[in-house]
Amino acid sequence: MNSPHPYCAQVLQSLTDKYPWEKPFLQAVNEVFLSIGVIVEKEPIFKHERILERIVEPERIFIFRVPWRDDDGNIHVNTGYRVGFNSALGPYKGGLRFHSSVNLGIFKFLGFEQTLKNALTGLPLGGGKGGSDFNPRNRSDREIENFCQSFMTSLYPHIGPNTDVPAGDIGVGAREIGFLFGQYKRLKNAWEGVLTGKGIDWGGSYLRPEATGFGAAYFAEEMLKTQGDSLDRKTVAVSGFGNVAWGVATKVTQMGGKVVTLSGPDGFVHDPDGIDGEKIDYMLTMRRSNHDRVEDYAQQFNVDFHPAKKPWGVACDVAFPCACENEMDEDDARDLLKNGCRCVVEVANMPATQEAMDVLLESAILYSPGKASNAAGVACSGLEMAQNSSKIRWTREEVDLRLRTIMVDIHETCLRAAAQAGHTGNYFTGANIAGFIKVANAMMDHGNT
Numbered sequence: 483m484n485s486p487h488p489y490c491a492q493v494l495q496s497l498t499d500k501y502p503w504e505k506p507f508l509q510a511v512n513e514v515f516l517s518i519g520v521i522v523e524k525e526p527i528f529k530h531e532r533i534l535e536r537i538v539e540p541e542r543i544f545i546f547r548v549p550w551r552d553d554d555g556n557i558h559v560n561t562g563y564r565v566g567f568n569s570a571l572g573p574y575k576g577g578l579r580f581h582s583s584v585n586l587g588i589f590k591f592l593g594f595e596q597t598l599k600n601a602l603t604g605l606p607l608g609g610g611k612g613g614s615d616f617n618p619r620n621r622s623d624r625e626i627e628n629f630c631q632s633f634m635t636s637l638y639p640h641i642g643p644n645t646d647v648p649a650g651d652i653g654v655g656a657r658e659i660g661f662l663f664g665q666y667k668r669l670k671n672a673w674e675g676v677l678t679g680k681g682i683d684w685g686g687s688y689l690r691p692e693a694t695g696f697g698a699a700y701f702a703e704e705m706l707k708t709q710g711d712s713l714d715r716k717t718v719a720v721s722g723f724g725n726v727a728w729g730v731a732t733k734v735t736q737m738g739g740k741v742v743t744l745s746g747p748d749g750f751v752h753d754p755d756g757i758d759g760e761k762i763d764y765m766l767t768m769r770r771s772n773h774d775r776v777e778d779y780a781q782q783f784n785v786d787f788h789p790a791k792k793p794w795g796v797a798c799d800v801a802f803p804c805a806c807e808n809e810m811d812e813d814d815a816r817d818l819l820k821n822g823c824r825c826v827v828e829v830a831n832m833p834a835t836q837e838a839m840d841v842l843l844e845s846a847i848l849y850s851p852g853k854a855s856n857a858a859g860v861a862c863s864g865l866e867m868a869q870n871s872s873k874i875r876w877t878r879e880e881v882d883l884r885l886r887t888i889m890v891d892i893h894e895t896c897l898r899a900a901a902q903a904g905h906t907g908n909y910f911t912g913a914n915i916a917g918f919i920k921v922a923n924a925m926m927d928h929g930n931t
C-alpha cells in the first residue's frame with residue numbers, strides 16, 4: 483500500500499479524532515485518500531480550498547424517531563436516518579437500508595462511497611444513503627407497511643425528485659418501495675419520481691431489479707477481456723442470496739459461467755453442478771420466505787451446506803462478493819488466491835477488510851472496487867429518473883444497452899485514470915481518482931458551499 487499524501491494524512495487524522503467510533507467510514511475514507519495523493523499533489527488548489535475537509539463531511543443528516551405498531555398491538559420504536567452526503571453533481575441519490583446492524587457511521591460510510599460511485603456513472607447524481615435499524619425479517623406485510631408509512635411520514639419533507647431520491651438497499655425491495663411511495667404521494671399530494679426501484683406499472687424502469695448484478699457481470703467481462711478472456715466456462719463463487727446475488731447468477735450463467743456457491747448468515751451452499759434455471763428461480767422463493775438462510779437451498783437441491791462458513795475456500799476462477807461490508811478477511815483472500823481465483827469483482831459495498839484488500843491488490847489478479855463494479859444499480863436508478871422526468875418508458879433492450887455502455891465506460895475510466903497515476907491496472911486507484919476529481923471539480927465550480 484502507498485503511504486498517504488501529508489494533506490490526506492492530516493485530514494484523515496482530524497476525522498479520526500472527531501469520529502473515532504465510525505470505523506467503516508474511516509476505512510472508506512482511508513482507502514480513497516491512499517489513492518488520491520497524486521492528484522492532491524498535482525492540484526494544490528484542492529488543499530487551498532479545503533476540498534478534502536469538505537468532501538468527508540456530509541452536507542446534511544436527518545435522524546428521526548420511527549414508532550410503529552406490530553400485529554399484536556405493541557408499539558416499537560426504531561431510528562430513521564438520511565444522510566445527504568454530497569449534492570455537487572445532482573440530487574442526493576442512494577438507497578435505504580433496513581437492517582439491525584446500521585448506525586450513523588454505517589450510513590456515512592455508504593453515503594461517501596455512493597458519492598464517488600455515482601460520479602463514476604457519468605449521470606447527474608449526488609450521493610446519499612439512509613435507512614433504519616428496523617429488521618424486516620419475519621415481519622408480516624402489514625407490519626412492514628406500518629413501519630414504512632411511519633418512516634416516510636418523518637422523511638417526506640426532506641426529499642423530492644430534485645432534492646433527494648432514495649431507493650432500495652439491503653432489506654428494502656419492491657414491496658417497501660411501494661409502501662414508501664404510496665405514503666409520500668398521499669402526504670405530498672403529488673405523484674413524482676421521488677423514489678427509484680418503483681413497480682414497472684407505476685413509474686419503474688425495466689431491469690432495475692436485475693441491474694446491479696447484470697452490471698457487475700458486464701464489468702467482470704470487461705476485466706477479463708483485458709487478458710483476452712471472458713466469463714465463458716468460468717467457475718464462479720458468489721456470496722449472498724438476495725437481489726444482487728440473483729442478478730449476478732442470472733447474467734453470469736447467460737454468459738456461459740457456472741455459479742457454484744451462495745451464502746447467507748447461516749453459512750454457504752456448494753453446488754458443483756452450477757446454480758442455473760429453476761435453482762436461480764428458487765433464490766427468489768428463498769428471498770420471499772423472509773427466513774434469511776440458504777440452508778433451504780441445500781435441502782431443496784440436495785447439495786452440501788457448510789454452516790457458519792463463507793464460500794471463499796471453494797476453488798473458483800472468479801469471485802463476486804455480494805453480501806455486505808467486510809465479509810472477506812485476509813485469510814479468505816489468501817484462500818481465494820491459493821485455489822486459483824484470478825478475478826475478484828466487488829458487488830457489495832466494501833466487502834473486503836483493509837487487510838484482505840492489501841492481499842488482493844498485491845497479487846497480480848484482476849480486482850475491482852464495489853464503487854465501480856456495482857454502479858449499475860444506481861445507474862439504472864438514474865435512467866429511471868430520466869424516464870420519469872421525460873414521462874416516457876424505454877424498452878428492456880434500450881435500458882440494457884445503456885447500462886452496458888455505462889459499465890464499459892466506467893471500466894475504461896478506471897483503467898485510464900489508474901494508468902495516468904502510474905498505477906496501471908489498479909482499479910481501486912482508478913475509480914477513486916476518477917470519482918474524486920469529478921466531485922471535487924464541481925465543488926470548486928460551486929464556490930465555498
Ligand code: GLU
Nearest residue numbers: 576577649651859860863
Ligand atoms: N443501494 C444501491 C447502491 O448502493 C442503489 C442505490 C440507488 O439506486 O439509488 O448503489
